[in-house]
Amino acid sequence: xVVYGAALALVITLFDSIRARNLKRISRQLxxxxxARTSELEISREQLRVQATHDGLTGLLNRDAILxxxxxxxxxxxxxxxxxxxALVDIDHFKQVNDTHGHLGGDEALRQFAVAMNKAxxxxxxxxxxxxxxxxxxxxxxxxxxxxxRLASLHAAITDLWVRGQETSFMLTCSIGxxxxxxxHQATGSESLLxxxxxxxxxxxxxxxxxxxxxxxxxxxANDQKDLETSQDSSQTV
Numbered sequence: 001x002v003v004y005g006a007a008l009a010l011v012i013t014l015f016d017s018i019r020a021r022n023l024k025r026i027s028r029q030l031x032x033x034x035x036a037r038t039s040e041l042e043i044s045r046e047q048l049r050v051q052a053t054h055d056g057l058t059g060l061l062n063r064d065a066i067l068x069x070x071x072x073x074x075x076x077x078x079x080x081x082x083x084x085x086x087a088l089v090d091i092d093h094f095k096q097v098n099d100t101h102g103h104l105g106g107d108e109a110l111r112q113f114a115v116a117m118n119k120a121x122x123x124x125x126x127x128x129x130x131x132x133x134x135x136x137x138x139x140x141x142x143x144x145x146x147x148x149x150r151l152a153s154l155h156a157a158i159t160d161l162w163v164r165g166q167e168t169s170f171m172l173t174c175s176i177g178x179x180x181x182x183x184x185h186q187a188t189g190s191e192s193l194l195x196x197x198x199x200x201x202x203x204x205x206x207x208x209x210x211x212x213x214x215x216x217x218x219x220x221x222a223n224d225q226k227d228l229e230t231s232q233d234s235s236q237t238v
Contacts, residue, residue: 058114066128085139087178177201
């Protein structure tokens with residue numbers, strides 16, 4: 001009986017040990033499974049967020065997202081008394097690009113132009129596809145006197161851009177219409193700023209394209225615009 005009892009106790013101990021090991025193994029498997037599923041859910045959420053906020057062709061912020069960014073920056077500038085530069089960027093003669101190189105060539109032009117803009121701005125600036133071949137730039141954390149030189153250098157960085165495809169290559173130029181919002185002295189909403197930038201862009205096109213025009217917010221007349229075109233000869237390209 002003593003031997004039997006000892007053997008039974010040993011069997012029970014071994015069984016408990018095996019069960020404990022199995023439970024630990026199952027627990028680790030469940031933890032790994034939960035971690036994997038959690039990671040998949042986070043990736044899916046991020047993919048959905050990107051799809052909801054970014055343009056599918058260029059990878060830039062879409063229209064809704066860039067307008068939300070503008071509203072947020074204006075709100076922040078109002079609190080902190082800073083300036084915000086609002087600029088509309090338009091690829092010159094984009095219809096000719098599509099007509100000459102096809103819509104695939106036009107798509108490639110938009111993608112490469114978007115890459116150039118992303119490289120030209122700082123991490124705390126914003127750029128988004130506003131519609132078609134038009135883009136919205138929001139420049140922040142600049143001294144007011146640095147806004148116009150920054151616009152000129154930015155234009156120089158993204159214009160005269162060579163688009164190289166498998167079977168063709170061509171040059172893009174762009175026009176920029178901008179305005180500088182000084183929250184310390186102005187109370188202007190995003191719609192008004194965009195309207196002024198749009199007028200400035202119209203002026204840039206009317207004056208030959210491939211240039212920057214900056215308009216004052218409180219003085220929309222023609223005498224109040226400022227041409228910030230670079231000294232490049234190519235600024236006269238149409």
